[in-house]
Amino acid sequence: MRAPLTAARTLGVLAALLLVAAVALAFALATGTVAVAPADVAAALLGERRDEAARIVRELRLPRALAAFAVGALLSLAGALMQVLLRNPLADPYVLGLSGGAAVGALAALLLGASALVGPFAFAGALASTLAVFALARGGTQGAWAPTRLLLTGVVVAAGWGALIALMLALAPAAQVKGMVHWLLGDLAGAPDATAPLVVLALVLVAAMALARDLNAMAGTGPAAATLGVDVARVSLVLYVIASLATAAAVTTAGAVGFVGLVVPHALRLALGNDQRLLLPAAAIAGGALLVVADTLARTVAAPLELPVGVLTALIGVPMFLWLLRREG
Amino acid sequence: MSGAPLLEARALAIAVGGRVLARDLAFAVAPGQCWAIVGPNGAGKTTLLRTLAGLLPCAGGEVRYGGDDASGLPAREQARRRAYLPQDSHDAFPATVLATVLAGRHPHLARFAWEGERDLALAREALERFGIASLAGRDVRELSGGERRRVALAALLAQDAPLALLDEPSSHLDVAQQALAIEVLVRLARESGRGLVMVLHDLHLAQRFCDHAIAIGGGNARADRAGALLNAASLSALFGRELVEVGHGGLRTWLPR
Numbered sequence: 167m168r169a170p171l172t173a174a175r176t177l178g179v180l181a182a183l184l185l186v187a188a189v190a191l192a193f194a195l196a197t198g199t200v201a202v203a204p205a206d207v208a209a210a211l212l213g214e215r216r217d218e219a220a221r222i223v224r225e226l227r228l229p230r231a232l233a234a235f236a237v238g239a240l241l242s243l244a245g246a247l248m249q250v251l252l253r254n255p256l257a258d259p260y261v262l263g264l265s266g267g268a269a270v271g272a273l274a275a276l277l278l279g280a281s282a283l284v285g286p287f288a289f290a291g292a293l294a295s296t297l298a299v300f301a302l303a304r305g306g307t308q309g310a311w312a313p314t315r316l317l318l319t320g321v322v323v324a325a326g327w328g329a330l331i332a333l334m335l336a337l338a339p340a341a342q343v344k345g346m347v348h349w350l351l352g353d354l355a356g357a358p359d360a361t362a363p364l365v366v367l368a369l370v371l372v373a374a375m376a377l378a379r380d381l382n383a384m385a386g387t388g389p390a391a392a393t394l395g396v397d398v399a400r401v402s403l404v405l406y407v408i409a410s411l412a413t414a415a416a417v418t419t420a421g422a423v424g425f426v427g428l429v430v431p432h433a434l435r436l437a438l439g440n441d442q443r444l445l446l447p448a449a450a451i452a453g454g455a456l457l458v459v460a461d462t463l464a465r466t467v468a469a470p471l472e473l474p475v476g477v478l479t480a481l482i483g484v485p486m487f488l489w490l491l492r493r494e495g
Numbered sequence: 496m497s498g499a500p501l502l503e504a505r506a507l508a509i510a511v512g513g514r515v516l517a518r519d520l521a522f523a524v525a526p527g528q529c530w531a532i533v534g535p536n537g538a539g540k541t542t543l544l545r546t547l548a549g550l551l552p553c554a555g556g557e558v559r560y561g562g563d564d565a566s567g568l569p570a571r572e573q574a575r576r577r578a579y580l581p582q583d584s585h586d587a588f589p590a591t592v593l594a595t596v597l598a599g600r601h602p603h604l605a606r607f608a609w610e611g612e613r614d615l616a617l618a619r620e621a622l623e624r625f626g627i628a629s630l631a632g633r634d635v636r637e638l639s640g641g642e643r644r645r646v647a648l649a650a651l652l653a654q655d656a657p658l659a660l661l662d663e664p665s666s667h668l669d670v671a672q673q674a675l676a677i678e679v680l681v682r683l684a685r686e687s688g689r690g691l692v693m694v695l696h697d698l699h700l701a702q703r704f705c706d707h708a709i710a711i712g713g714g715n716a717r718a719d720r721a722g723a724l725l726n727a728a729s730l731s732a733l734f735g736r737e738l739v740e741v742g743h744g745g746l747r748t749w750l751p752r
Contacts, residue, residue, distance in 0.1 A: 249588075253585070379606070386598045388601075390581055393550065393579035394598065395575070396570065439591070
């Protein structure tokens with residue numbers, strides 16, 4: 167069994183994961199209908215080449231790969247944070263209904279024919295759902311942040327959004343249904359600029375790292391966090407806000423990509439332990455790398471057809487997760 | 496803070512869900528003292544302990560740590576002055592025994608600091624004291640109830656607070672381990688001037704190890720020397736059933752007739 171975690175070991179593991187992420191990005195930049203040799207990818211990035219291939223790498227593949235990385239990292243981080251907030255390893259970023267709210271917003275924009283507004287509408291829906299769950303789950307005898315109450319509120323709100331989504335799909339003209347389904351499955355084809363999700367990622371990661379040992383106490387098996395000097399109500403509020411923000415940023419960028427937020431933190435917890443000082447940054451890097459690879463496959467395996475990346479994350483994630491679970495048992 | 500009692504209750508009232516379980520309770524725990532909280536089921540023993548730990552608000556009066564109003568202290572400073580052992584621990588996630596015990600060091604570390612040599616040494620020493628050093632690398636979820644309990648006790652020790660509040664520290668332990676665990680805590684309290692307050696169901700342990708007691712039941716709580724409360728007449732009244740004293744040598748307990 168492993169020795170206690172040290173700062174040196176944490177840095178070592180994170181450096182190794184960053185290397186994996188770099189390889190994943192290189193793979194994404196080199197792969198596609200036009201194959202580009204690794205050396206040419208480097209040359210294109212450094213601006214030493216200005217031909218068609220270089221343009222594809224710089225202007226098409228790089229923004230999309232960065233968006234995939236940001237989305238994967240945000241979802242994975244949000245999943246890890248939700249798992250601590252709810253003290254439940256089965257929690258994922260969408261468990262409290264946030265993706266449902268975002269989906270209703272996005273589908274409404276698509277129904278209205280305002281596809282340019284899909285992002286803002288999705289963000290507004292996510293925000294509305296976050297506030298609704300927060301307002302509804304407060305109060306009660308076990309305190310504002312009792313995990314069971316929060317979880318039940320979120321699940322029921324999510325069910326409500328699910329009904330609205332089904333209704334919109336049923337009423338939508340056939341021509342629009344395909345676009346709506348693609349959004350629901352998660353799709354980076356129309357991914358805009360990666361700047362916004364990358365900035366949110368940086369902010370959320372810094373906030374999460376500042377709280378990492380408090381989160382250890384809350385998720386941990388040691389003495390109750392409150393008696394260790396953790397202000398549980400305040401930390402829970404921050405946790406809820408940053409996990410929601412991370413999820414909203416991810417969903418706004420790429421739709422409801424599934425499975426990353428559940429599988430990556432859980433798999434890493436099995437491999438690396440539950441110390442949040444390592445788990446949170448590791449989940450961000452690994453989640454980002456996974457989605458970069460998944461998105462590259464999504465746009466290449468059935469080319470010229472593009473698959474929704476959410477389908478691929480599930481197809482990769484489900485067997486991987488089941489294998490890990492069996493190995494653990 | 497020197498000279499002031501480690502824990503002091505002044506005109507304390509405790510309540511749960513608006514129901515007052517005791518009022519006007521006053522007592523002070525001096526360094527080296529061991530207090531037992533005894534009483535029937537549902538009388539409010541855990542409520543009292545949680546109120547003393549600052550996890551529940553006082554329904555009246557106040558709780559002081561080292562002369563300072565506890566509710567006015569930042570959570571982190573509270574955690575350096577008192578440690579608390581809950582009745583049960585929950586394990587939603589995997590963790591090693593050593594990591595679990597190291598968690599007790601949390602209030603002593605700065606925000607971005609890592610556990611150092613000293614923290615590790617304190618954690619290992621705590622494991623040794625309860626005879627579970629060999630479990631250090633195991634996952635807590637694989638342990639038996641009694642082993643798990645000793646891990647929780649070691650984590651409490653690693654927190655290194657002058658005041659320890661324990662809710663049924665002997666639960667899940669076999670008779671030999673019960674005596675050993677309480678012996679370790681009491682010896683440490685007497686040697687290094689700490690204070691102990693323990694909810695105990697086993698009257699033999701209360702009689703054997705505690706110099707003071709709080710009897711809570713029927714909406715009332717009394718604090719006194721152990722001898723004044725742990726006797727057949729008082730205990731019979733407290734538990735609402737006639738108890739008789741049985742003993743061998745210096746060991747005594749009370750059993751329902």
